[in-house]
Amino acid sequence: MKKYIKEMLLIVFFVAIMWILTTTSNAASISLTPSKTSAEAGENVNVTVSSDCVGRGNLTVSNGKISTNKVWIEGGAQSVTVTVGNSGTTTITASAQDGILSNNGVDVPISSITKTITINSNNNGNLNNNSSSNNNSNNASNSGSNSNSNTQQQPQAKSNVATLANLGIKGQYDFTGFRATKTSYSVTVPNEAESVEIYATKGQSGQKITGTGVKQLNEGANTVNVVVTAEDGKTTKTYTINIERKASEETTETPEESSEETSTEEQESFGLKELKIEGIEITPEFKTDIYTYTAELKDDKTSLELTTIPTEENAEIEVTGNEDLKDGENLITVIVKEKNTDKTATYQITVNKISNEQNTTEATVNKLQLSKKKIIILGAGIVVLLLIIIVVIFIIKRRKNANNNGEYYYSELYGNDDKEENLQEQIEEDYDEQPKKKKHSKGKRFK
Numbered sequence: 212m213k214k215y216i217k218e219m220l221l222i223v224f225f226v227a228i229m230w231i232l233t234t235t236s237n238a239a240s241i242s243l244t245p246s247k248t249s250a251e252a253g254e255n256v257n258v259t260v261s262s263d264c265v266g267r268g269n270l271t272v273s274n275g276k277i278s279t280n281k282v283w284i285e286g287g288a289q290s291v292t293v294t295v296g297n298s299g300t301t302t303i304t305a306s307a308q309d310g311i312l313s314n315n316g317v318d319v320p321i322s323s324i325t326k327t328i329t330i331n332s333n334n335n336g337n338l339n340n341n342s343s344s345n346n347n348s349n350n351a352s353n354s355g356s357n358s359n360s361n362t363q364q365q366p367q368a369k370s371n372v373a374t375l376a377n378l379g380i381k382g383q384y385d386f387t388g389f390r391a392t393k394t395s396y397s398v399t400v401p402n403e404a405e406s407v408e409i410y411a412t413k414g415q416s417g418q419k420i421t422g423t424g425v426k427q428l429n430e431g432a433n434t435v436n437v438v439v440t441a442e443d444g445k446t447t448k449t450y451t452i453n454i455e456r457k458a459s460e461e462t463t464e465t466p467e468e469s470s471e472e473t474s475t476e477e478q479e480s481f482g483l484k485e486l487k488i489e490g491i492e493i494t495p496e497f498k499t500d501i502y503t504y505t506a507e508l509k510d511d512k513t514s515l516e517l518t519t520i521p522t523e524e525n526a527e528i529e530v531t532g533n534e535d536l537k538d539g540e541n542l543i544t545v546i547v548k549e550k551n552t553d554k555t556a557t558y559q560i561t562v563n564k565i566s567n568e569q570n571t572t573e574a575t576v577n578k579l580q581l582s583k584k585k586i587i588i589l590g591a592g593i594v595v596l597l598l599i600i601i602v603v604i605f606i607i608k609r610r611k612n613a614n615n616n617g618e619y620y621y622s623e624l625y626g627n628d629d630k631e632e633n634l635q636e637q638i639e640e641d642y643d644e645q646p647k648k649k650k651h652s653k654g655k656r657f658k
Contacts, residue, residue: 222600241268241284241312241321243305245293249329252297256328260305261288264312264319268305275301275328284312293328301328318583370415373441373448377412377532379544380452383502385557387529387546394448399455404428407454409435410542412532417442428456482547482556483528485520493560502557508564512536515562517545525550536564 241264246257260268262284270280274296282289295301306323313319374391384407386398391414400407409423422437433454440447486497486504490512493504499522508515514534521528527550532543545558 222597240264241305241307241324243303243324243326245303245326245328247328249331250295250301251331252295254295256293256295258291258293258303258326259288260284260291262312262321264314264321266312267308269308271304273302274299274330275303277303281308295328295330298330300330302326303328368443370417370442371446372415373418373439373446374414375411375420375437375439375448375450376414377410377542377544378437378450378452379410380454380557381408381410381503381559383557385544385546385559386452387548387555389531395451395453397453397455399457400428402430402457402459404456409437409452411437411439411450412542414439415442426454428454430456430458481522481526481549481554483519483545483558484522485518486545486558487518488543488560488562489516489518491515491562502559504558504560506560506562508536508562512564515543517543519545519547521547523549536562538564540564 241260241262244259244261246259250256260270260282262268264284266284268282268284268289270277270282270291272293276294278292282291293301293303302325304323304325307321310320311318312321376391378389378396379385380398384398384400384404386396389396406425406427408425411420411423413420419440420437421440422435426433426435433456435452435454437450437452438447439450482499482502483497484499486493488506490510491506491508493506495501495504497504513536515536517530517533519528519530527548529546529548530543531546532541541562541564543560543562545560547556547558548554
């Protein structure tokens with residue numbers, strides 16, 4: 212029995228060792244390394260974030276500013292810029308998103324790390340020395356000099372740029388010729404256009420835009436103002452779109468009205484007979500009279516090449532928004548305009564660009580799921596193997612018990628002390644009923 216116990220302990224020990232090795236191989240860490248541990252007030256310091264794992268790192272800073280709050284760590288270090296404060300210390304903290312990173316496809320918990328940069332204060336000492344040695348006029352001069360020095364040490368002022376990168380109307384009623392410096396635009400829409408949707412794209416990050424969205428139109432003149440507020444919160448610029456909605460036509464049909472209807476039908480057929488984007492598909496399938504489409508871009512491209520063929524040879528085509536693509540939604544506008552008339556047709560494609568980070572994250576998630584499945588299968592196999600070993604040991608033990616003395620066997624067989632006693636009494640009674648042999652004395656025999 213001791214032999215089987217030793218074998219069982221060896222198996223448990225082996226399983227424990229395998230578990231420890233698996234856990235140890237998936238250990239993760241994140242490091243934070245500033246280029247210097249002390250700096251002047253307002254100075255920029257490069258900070259390197261690295262890890263032996265894959266995942267998103269979150270960064271926070273106190274008494275200072277940082278160029279970005281999030282970095283993607285994979286296959287090397289990432290560098291960020293930290294602007295230290297005016298005095299004391301600047302603290303940088305790096306942590307993993309949701310507290311986990313991926314190591315060899317396995318989700319591993321990770322602790323945050325903090326580094327501190329000491330801010331030098333030599334200027335204060337110089338200021339005191341100058342104050343004690345100079346007269347009042349020199350003190351005033353030094354004060355002004357120190358004031359300028361402090362001004363230079365302060366963080367960079369927020370942008371006062373309040374211009375747009377793009378402005379227009381979603382759908383077929385968009386206008387041509389947008390320029391960031393041009394603040395007034397005019398467009399005429401038919402009577403059936405009861406509303407339009409205004410869109411605008413920021414010229415710089417940090418701007419705020421108001422006045423976009425769906426606007427209800429009255430017959431006649433309509434004015435839509437789009438206001439852009441710069442990052443500084445003070446500078447503003449207003450873009451005005453004058454929309455003329457035509458009046459409703461009379462119900463009585465005249466030859467002139469019939470001609471107008473024919474012209475309208477011709478206008479509806481005017482536009483593009485082919486629209487394609489190289490490398491990606493648009494949804495829904497292109498048709499001349501469908502003006503809004505969507506597409507998804509998974510490649511790391513900053514521009515797209517479009518194929519556009521107008522329905523009329525003399526038509527001019529203007530494409531905007533297909534360059535400088537950013538992560539997320541990008542609006543590509545194709546405006547078709549006839550040279551000699553006012554006929555126009557506008558096609559818009561909303562391209563959702565998925566960043567490499569998102570693609571990598573999806574691949575990592577798939578690897579994690581596959582690894583978890585393998586671990587579950589391996590664990591289930593180990594459990595089944597242990598159960599089989601236990602059953603085999605139990606069977607061997609039962610067979611060994613069967614070879615023991617009868618008393619133990621009967622106890623094992625019946626599992627009841629009363630039955631065992633009754634059985635023993637029955638055996639004794641059977642023994643008493645047997646004929647006893649006559650004992651002979653061992654005395655001498657006489658002839």
